[in-house]
Amino acid sequence: MSVENQLLLTLIKLRLHTPNQEHAFWFSVSEFTVGNIFVTWINVMFCSWKELNIWPSKELVIVHMPSDFKRLYASTRVIVDGVDVPIKKPGKPTAQQMTYSTYKNRNTLKTLVGIAHGGLTSYITPAYGGSASDRILVERGDSPQKCDPGYSSYDKGFNVQDIFAPFNIQVNIPTFLGKKISSQQKQ
Structure with missing residues (x-):
């Protein structure tokens, strides 16, 4: 062939x-x-x-940023979300435990995926077992080092501002989720 x-x-x-x-x-x-x-x-x-640097320049991100997003989150460089990929249930109990996602109610591999505004997948962390939290994926990944001082937008499950703060990066949480997270943090 x-x-x-x-x-x-x-x-x-x-x-x-x-x-x-x-x-x-x-x-x-x-x-x-x-x-x-x-x-x-x-x-x-x-x-x-894996050797390619697909992290887009700030200028390229701005060119492809939708106007509404530019108005609200002009300095956002990447939108990151956790992705669970279903896998076949492993035979070994320890592997089953590591890959079991209570959120998905099945065995999965989990990774963080970063998307630039034009739709380019610009960041993927190594995969971990489905039991790993989004926070662990951020802690073990290198997204804070990739971001320029500015903003990063994350999904609702993330409470990672303390990880990004030393890099002078603010984590944007969408307004409809920000109130929910703030009330959870107070409890």
């Missing part, structure tokens, strides 16, 4: 989430070959792309 077709197979599989059996039929190879090609290309992409 040509290198181009291997990459095409991988991209189609990522986009459509189709089973190996369909790809085997489409590309006239075995299901085992599809699995090997997919895993190989995912590893190649990971090793190659």
Whole structure:
């Protein structure tokens, strides 16, 4: 199978989430070959792309920022949210415990994803077990070091201003969530 077709197979599989059996039929190879090609290309992409600096410049962020957002949060550089990816239940009890998300009520891997205003995924932390909190992901990641002094916008579950304060970065919490978090902190 040509290198181009291997990459095409991988991209189609990522986009459509189709089973190996369909790809085997489409590309006239075995299901085992599809699995090997997919895993190989995912590893190649990971090793190659992790070296890229995809953190956009402040100027680029401002160009792509929606006008309403610019009016309310003009200095926001990135919007970050925790993402839980469902996984098959591990066989070992310790792995089950580490990956079990009480929020999702299933086993997951968890990561933080940062999105620039134009829709560019500019930041992804390493994945942790679903039992890890959003705060742990921020503490172990390097998002404070990536941000210029200014603002970062986070989802409602985050109480991380103390992590960003030494870097002179303010954490914006959307207004409708800010009141809820403030009342929870007072209790």
